[in-house]
Amino acid sequence: MAWSLYYLAQSFQSPLPWELCPLLRNSSNFDPECTRTTSTVYFWYRHVLKVTDEIEIGGLPVMHLSVSLFVTWLIICISMIKGPKSTGKVMEGPGVAIVAFTDIISVFSGSTFWSIMIFVFLVTMGLSTMLGILQGLITPLQDTFLPLRRHTKLLTVGVCVLMFLGSLNFVRPSGSYYVNLMDDYWASLPLFFILISENMAMAWIYGARRFLADLTIILGRPISPIYRWLWCFVSPLVLLVLFVSTLTHLYLKPITYMAWNSSISNETTHNYPSWAKVLLVLLIVVTTLPIPAYFLYTLLKMILPVSRMKRRGTVFIRHEDKGDKSQPRPRLHVGLNQKKMNKSR
Structure with a gap:
């Protein structure tokens, strides 16, 4: 801009x-x-x-x-x-x-x-x-x-x-080469990763059938069930193939950029230096890491309260001393209460 x-x-x-x-x-x-x-x-x-x-x-x-x-x-x-x-x-x-x-x-x-x-x-x-x-x-x-x-x-x-x-x-003066690095090699991988995560979250975690029912309510008309199969199987497979092919292309082929050669007044192809490749990897990791990090954070946030509730709800039973017969057993009270309830009925 x-x-x-x-x-x-x-x-x-x-x-x-x-x-x-x-x-x-x-x-x-x-x-x-x-x-x-x-x-x-x-x-x-x-x-x-x-x-x-x-x-x-x-x-x-x-x-x-x-x-x-x-x-x-x-x-x-x-x-x-x-x-x-x-x-x-x-x-x-x-x-x-x-x-x-x-x-x-x-x-x-x-x-x-x-x-x-x-x-x-x-x-x-x-x-x-x-x-x-x-x-x-x-x-x-x-x-x-x-x-x-x-x-x-x-x-x-x-x-x-x-x-x-x-x-x-x-x-x-060299800023346009950084723009080309991000535009040509950085943007595609995080985008595919985000799309795959969104697709899996919608189709397999929230549920494609539930999402299809929500759309039917919102639009006020039935939607073809073929979309559920597309969301669950076709789309993840296609996105995964594109993601793997892009990753393979970056790994096997050298990353290059078009630089201006003032002596011949024309563009020439140059290989990005090794530090630019490290920068590219860091950018990809930084942009994709929040998704699995937040997933683990949410998962732990859901698991920890459940484990605490289980600990609080644990009942410890103390065996009664055989020599102590002065106190009545709880079973007798339960039985009496049950007889009273039957008489009231």
Whole structure:
């Protein structure tokens, strides 16, 4: 969204800055790095990202992208505090490449107008997505820690500040390579794991038959029982195959990324370093670990009270001393009480 917001800010000029290659300083010649490729690709890598030739070369966050990122999280924070109604309703769509958009925009007449319209749409769509993600973080925190419900605004600001600080790594000159690492290799495995967990919880723990009955009540019409078989057998099997194949692909094949080579003005394939692979494994573990951890926590929370109740309900019987015959036996009282009840009947 920060990239789209920066492109939107750059769209209020004619001609658009990515339509032409820049001139060299004190010269009428175009930059040779731009002439070896297209002006839109050059603008993306050299002007927007200020990208390095490989992921190992770091650097401080790019200033204009940091400002765009700050404005992005400021808009998100204000929208969350004011309420989702202030942002309007936007239907989410598939991700698209910014460079491909700028190529298409440059062909149209009135490219400035179309650029503004398209990037307003992208910014609004990104804002709608981020609001949903942020709401999915704040609501579970308030449900788990009840005192946070009294400080919703403060919690929202705190989460947005932490998100902004964590996002600064992605606006460094090598930040786009981290984005590709997460987008290409990290997102799929946790997603499959979450889907498998949800499917198993619904179909086998809560019960697919019970869930089907709930849907029948909600919709007011019967639903085909074939869905129960799909939820119980077909869906888990397909998701498990996809999960295992993705895991096998990550294990057997080297993970690569496309880096910008300034000497030839083209993208080249590089292997991620070993520390990037370790980072990828840590990200996968951190995002999937809360599910089994919370499952064990809930299971123990249910088992411990039951065991305590059993201990409290245990009856200890003390054998009566054979020499002590002064006290009557309880059986006699029970028998007398039973005779009284029979007479009353």
